[in-house]
Amino acid sequence: MPRHLIxxxxxxxxxxxxxxxxxxxxLDRPDAYQDVCKRKQLATxxxxxxxxxxxxxxxAMLSLGGNVLGFSSAESSSxxxxxxxxxxxxxxxxxxxIIAMRHPKEGAPFAASQVSEVPIINAGDGxxxxxxxxxxxxxxxxxxxxxxxxxxxxxxxxxxxxRTVHSLVNALSRYTGIRxxxxxxxxxxxxxxxxxxxxxxxxxxxEQTTDLSAVMPELDILYMxxxxxxxxxxEEEYLRxxxxxxxxxxxxxxxxxxLSILHPLPRVNEVSVAVDRDPRAVYWKQVRYGxxxxxxxxxxxxxxxxxxxxxSLP
Amino acid sequence: xxxxxxxxxxxxxxxxAGKSMVIYRYLHLDALxxxxxxxxxxxxxxxxxKDIIKIDTLMDLDLDVLGYFDAxxxxxxxxxxxxxxxxxxxxxxxxVNVIRCRNPRCITTAEEQLDAIFLLSDPERHTYxxxxxDTATDKTFPNMGK
Numbered sequence: 001m002p003r004h005l006i007x008x009x010x011x012x013x014x015x016x017x018x019x020x021x022x023x024x025x026x027l028d029r030p031d032a033y034q035d036v037c038k039r040k041q042l043a044t045x046x047x048x049x050x051x052x053x054x055x056x057x058x059x060a061m062l063s064l065g066g067n068v069l070g071f072s073s074a075e076s077s078s079x080x081x082x083x084x085x086x087x088x089x090x091x092x093x094x095x096x097x098i099i100a101m102r103h104p105k106e107g108a109p110f111a112a113s114q115v116s117e118v119p120i121i122n123a124g125d126g127x128x129x130x131x132x133x134x135x136x137x138x139x140x141x142x143x144x145x146x147x148x149x150x151x152x153x154x155x156x157x158x159x160x161x162x163r164t165v166h167s168l169v170n171a172l173s174r175y176t177g178i179r180x181x182x183x184x185x186x187x188x189x190x191x192x193x194x195x196x197x198x199x200x201x202x203x204x205x206x207e208q209t210t211d212l213s214a215v216m217p218e219l220d221i222l223y224m225x226x227x228x229x230x231x232x233x234x235e236e237e238y239l240r241x242x243x244x245x246x247x248x249x250x251x252x253x254x255x256x257x258x259l260s261i262l263h264p265l266p267r268v269n270e271v272s273v274a275v276d277r278d279p280r281a282v283y284w285k286q287v288r289y290g291x292x293x294x295x296x297x298x299x300x301x302x303x304x305x306x307x308x309x310x311x312s313l314p
Numbered sequence: 315x316x317x318x319x320x321x322x323x324x325x326x327x328x329x330x331a332g333k334s335m336v337i338y339r340y341l342h343l344d345a346l347x348x349x350x351x352x353x354x355x356x357x358x359x360x361x362x363x364k365d366i367i368k369i370d371t372l373m374d375l376d377l378d379v380l381g382y383f384d385a386x387x388x389x390x391x392x393x394x395x396x397x398x399x400x401x402x403x404x405x406x407x408x409x410v411n412v413i414r415c416r417n418p419r420c421i422t423t424a425e426e427q428l429d430a431i432f433l434l435s436d437p438e439r440h441t442y443x444x445x446x447x448d449t450a451t452d453k454t455f456p457n458m459g460k
Binding site: 084085103105106107108127128197 | 417419420421422424425427428435443444445446447448450
């Protein structure tokens, strides 16, 4: 049975730490990794649109010396003819060595993992899970803070449908000394099952508020999210909630000087473009780190080990 | 009210009052040739009222499914007119094609050929979660699946 990554809980804490260590090694010496996946093929099966995730997977595989194939919308696959997701994945698993898939339906990657002969990476399934974004977030926090422990993190925006938030809370709950503050409109609060599963069962305290300004001075990390139109059945509700939090330079006046502002992107208007110039905005670095953690993940799931460090002779 | 005792068969006792027909339909007891007695609202010291199903033949029952419907049901196996075995039920850790996910965003609602798989997530609250999308089941008596 191949190893898959469907949910961040599929990885042990030691495995996550290992992936972060590998990604940081790739950042230090990318040339050493350029042929690690030579003659390997990654299939990117994207049944809904994506810019960052698909291209970062493809860039990751190409940087490892491998090749990529796939499609970027359901319309350009046999799904348009009525083929089931499991039949599509079963077919592609006959060609590729590893598959990264995004699908609008929740649980589609799990269904795929039941029939695939090669590793499946969940590249996002509706509002459910997005584990490689979580790995990206963890690497970013580790790079910024030097550790995955001992900080106050505020999650702001759509915490109800924000799959990146659910996965990141789940992953961080394994580490110690983290204070959680959830900032959202009442209608978009973190779901009860996430709080119970990730926090209450581990006796981890958390706070909930609707007021970002009130908690801003306490934050070491601010994780902003977009209110996602595609997650709403009711457009009126989306329009009412979409501008609940807009981060501007003025709102950062009370923030700590070493705050790190993360965002899984894409953004609409919840983070003003003027904030990009603030050195505390690290979401563009986060995009870059996404490629390196995916390189580490592809290697891990293919059973490939990092190349040894060689020291040149004097 | 008298129901003839059975010589070789199965008695499902301590069924929550009013739920015997759900069990009857799920176990497809209507397809059996033998006698099947459904006793509703029988007096019970412990439950006040209960339902009982008597099946006049020995048959294999899916105890996991029965345990999911109602873990308080007792399964009595009768051989030669004597109680040969009394089975207590437990909540099963996994359910396959017993209930369907009610989340409209779940892949199993779009592709019905997929097995509906649920995993026990909270034994105290009898909560199961869809293995695909993590949606929890209702705590009420479950609807039948496909």
